[in-house]
Amino acid sequence: MILTGLVLGAALGFALQRGRFCVTGAFRDVWLAKRTRWLAAFFVTIAVQSAGAFALDAAGVIELGGGAFPWLASILGGLVFGFAIVYAGGCATGTYYRAGEGLVGSWIALGGYALAAAVMKYGPGAPLVEALRGVQAPVGTAYELLGVSPWVLVAVLVTGTGAAAWHHLRKDAARPKPVQLPSRRRGIARILFERPWNAFATAVVIGVIGIAAFPLSWATGRESGLGITTPSANVVAFLTTGDVELVDWGVMLVLGILVGSFIAAKGSGEFRVRVPDAQTVLRSTGGGLLMGVGAAIAGGCTIGNAMVGSATFTLQGWVSFAAMLLGTGLAVKLVFGARRSGSPAAASAPATVGV
């Protein structure tokens, strides 16, 4: 039944594309625009998923908790990954959904990411990753560390996130509404392929998809939720070894994201093969490769760690989430710092047209 992964992945890809849900953008906004609206939306996906995951755990459908905390790898890998996503122009899921929109730069970043993840997980980089991940603290989750019920943390997370979302929704309501594109469609076609999705509504949809991932993946013997990095490495490993065992629910999930975002983009007239300039090619290549290295070390990307790991209160999840945010801040300084202080060569000056 690994085909449920393909269906759920397609739903995820569709929601990411239509909702313009970009975790890199959310992290970058914190540093570049000093805005937390998209970060708050990202927290909504964590909070929704957290409540759902622990409900499934309580019902005995899945089993959470246990494990150790590879603290060194979480910090180091998180920093590298957070840094890399700014250059790659998207995190793992962002790169998948943009690849489905026809962005060649994202195809390059995606290839680099999957290749580097395979090198670090199954190839010559594996001993380094193992050594780094061997540096561990004995307790793996925040609630076991604090000695409280996970529901205490779920309650704190849901309350805090709810307050932040409420704050942003009220701010949105108080401002003039952003102008929308003229509508060309009606009915269901407009709802699916034209109407802009609210950031917080998109976040709830993605959170629900994240909840559904647990039992669907568990049923096939893959005992985890949404994940991008290991499946991407598995695609490369399968293509180079022919080992069919590697094609699991997670592989179907990531392929589904491509399919879903392509359908969403094509259906809404937003698919076009877009070839980047030389500088973007270099950034996508370097960023993609570094992303794979960082995610393999950290044990997950913005989804596996920052979203699912945080939702299940693993220390690896929260610590690498914080490290990613810091890494993004560092890269923003390097990429946009020089631009902002203004080298005229880097800026495309507007042409003036008399009217």
Place this chain on the structure above:
Amino acid sequence: MTVHVLETEGQVCPFPLVEAKRAIAGLASGDQLRIDFDCTQATDSLPRWAAEQGYPVTHFDRTGDASWTITVQKP
């Protein structure tokens, strides 16, 4: 009244927005800035930026598959 054109096709987000902010800073009051872009995310971020800054949007439309144009006026 003058319309200034900023072509950002081929640039990924957030560059269209970053460039737009730079460009509008140098404009005279009443002038318009037309931003042509092909980064999907900017269909959300550019109109939201205009709304937040209180810049009137005089034109916003598709120009083809995955290409858009938006014109904002500096008040």
